[in-house]
Amino acid sequence: MCRNGRIASIERLAEATPTDYWIAPGLLDLQINGYAGVDFQADVVSLDGLLTAARGLRRAGCHRFLATLVTDAWERMLDKLERLRALRNRSPELTEAIVGWHIEGPFLSEQPGYCGAHDPGRMCDPLPERIRQLRAAAGDDLLLLTLAPERSGAIEAIALAISLGIRISLGHTDASADRISQAIEAGASGFTHLGNGCPQTLDRHNNILWRILETRSLTVSMIPDGRHVSPSLFRLAHRLLPSRALVYITDAMAAAGAPPGRYALGEMQLEVGDDQVVRVPGQPYFAGSALRPVDGVWRAATMTRMPWPRAWWRFSQRPAQWLGLRSGLAVGQRADFCLLKQTGNEMPTRIRVFCGGEEAEPSSNPHSRHRARSDRPGR
Numbered sequence: 001m002c003r004n005g006r007i008a009s010i011e012r013l014a015e016a017t018p019t020d021y022w023i024a025p026g027l028l029d030l031q032i033n034g035y036a037g038v039d040f041q042a043d044v045v046s047l048d049g050l051l052t053a054a055r056g057l058r059r060a061g062c063h064r065f066l067a068t069l070v071t072d073a074w075e076r077m078l079d080k081l082e083r084l085r086a087l088r089n090r091s092p093e094l095t096e097a098i099v100g101w102h103i104e105g106p107f108l109s110e111q112p113g114y115c116g117a118h119d120p121g122r123m124c125d126p127l128p129e130r131i132r133q134l135r136a137a138a139g140d141d142l143l144l145l146t147l148a149p150e151r152s153g154a155i156e157a158i159a160l161a162i163s164l165g166i167r168i169s170l171g172h173t174d175a176s177a178d179r180i181s182q183a184i185e186a187g188a189s190g191f192t193h194l195g196n197g198c199p200q201t202l203d204r205h206n207n208i209l210w211r212i213l214e215t216r217s218l219t220v221s222m223i224p225d226g227r228h229v230s231p232s233l234f235r236l237a238h239r240l241l242p243s244r245a246l247v248y249i250t251d252a253m254a255a256a257g258a259p260p261g262r263y264a265l266g267e268m269q270l271e272v273g274d275d276q277v278v279r280v281p282g283q284p285y286f287a288g289s290a291l292r293p294v295d296g297v298w299r300a301a302t303m304t305r306m307p308w309p310r311a312w313w314r315f316s317q318r319p320a321q322w323l324g325l326r327s328g329l330a331v332g333q334r335a336d337f338c339l340l341k342q343t344g345n346e347m348p349t350r351i352r353v354f355c356g357g358e359e360a361e362p363s364s365n366p367h368s369r370h371r372a373r374s375d376r377p378g379r
C-alpha cells in the first residue's frame with residue numbers, strides 16, 4: 001500500500017499463483033550515455049532533453065541511472081559534467097532519476113581495440129589533480145570512474161579517488177594480472193562491460209577476459225543484448241563468477257528507445273541498424289547500445305535460462321547494493337516500482353511503471369521485437 005508517494009506497507013502473498021502480478025523495484029542502469037534521441041555528450045543538453053531521456057528510461061522499467069560521459073578533452077568533460085549536474089539539480093524528477101555520474105575515460109588504454117570507440121588522442125593519465133577536479137565538478141554526488149590501471153600513476157590515482165569517495169571500475173584495459181591485483185588492493189571494485197572494450201581477436205592463452213573471470217572480488221558489468229557479448233561467453237561468466245559479482249548495464253546511447261538511423265555520441269556519428277547494434281561506420285567496434293533496460297532483463301533470462309526475477313535482481317538491487325544506494329522495496333521508501341503480469345512460466349507480458357505511487361505513462365509491449373539469439377549448446 002502507498003501513502004503520500006511512499007510505501008506504507010508491504011504484504012507478501014501466502015501463495016503465489018501463476019497469473020499473479022509481480023512487484024519489482026525499478027531497474028538501475030550504471031551506464032547511460034544518452035537515450036530516446038538525447039545525447040548526454042552533446043555540448044548543449046537541455047532540461048527538456050534530460051527529462052525526455054529519464055522518462056524514456058522509466059517507460060523501459062528503469063527508474064534510476066548513472067548519466068555517463070565518455071572520453072573527451074579533459075576540461076570539456078569537466079564542463080559537461082558541471083552543466084549536466086546543474087540541470088539535474090533544477091528538477092526534483094531528475095534528481096530522483098540521475099543518482100550519480102559515470103565517467104568512462106579519458107584514463108583508458110590507447111591500444112587498438114582496447115580503446116573501443118573512445119578517441120585515443122584525448123586520453124591522458126589520471127594525475128592526482130585531475131581526480132580532485134573530477135570530485136569538485138561532481139560535488140557530493142555519487143561518482144563511478146572507469147579507468148585502465150596500466151596507465152601511469154593509476155594505482156595512486158585509484159587510492160586517492162577511493163579516499164574522495166569515488167568508486168573505481170576497471171575497463172578498456174589490457175592490464176596484467178599483477179596490475180589488476182594492485183588496483184583491487186588500492187580499492188578498485190568493479191569492471192566495466194566485460195567482453196567489450198577489447199580487440200575482436202585476443203591471445204587464447206592470456207587475455208583480459210580470462211584475467212577478469214579469474215578475479216572473484218570485482219563487480220563485473222555486462223551488456224545483456226546477446227550481441228555485445230556472445231550468449232556462450234555470457235553464460236560462462238555466470239558460471240565462473242560469484243553470484244553477487246555480475247550486474248547488467250545497457251551502455252545505452254541516444255538511439256536507445258528511438259528508431260534505427262544515424263545518431264550522435266559526442267562528435268561521433270554512429271549507425272544503428274534494425275539489430276539495435278550501434279556501430280562506428282566503417283569499423284567493427286560497437287559504440288554503446290540501443291538496448292532498452294527491460295529488454296536486457298528478458299534477453300539475459302533467455303540466454304541463461306534463469307528465472308527472470310534473478311535477471312531483474314542483477315539489474316536493480318545488486319548494482320544498488322554495490323553503490324550503496326537504496327535497494328529493493330521497503331516501508332517508508334519512495335513508492336517507485338514496476339508491476340509485471342506473468343502468465344504461467346512465460347516472461348511477463350506487460351509492465352506498468354509507478355513513480356511516487358502514481359502510474360507513469362503506459363509503456364508499449366515490454367518485449368522488443370529483437371530477441372536475443374539463444375545459441376544454446378545442444379544437450
Ligand SMILES: [Zn+2]
Nearest residue numbers: 104116193197
Ligand atoms: Zn566502454
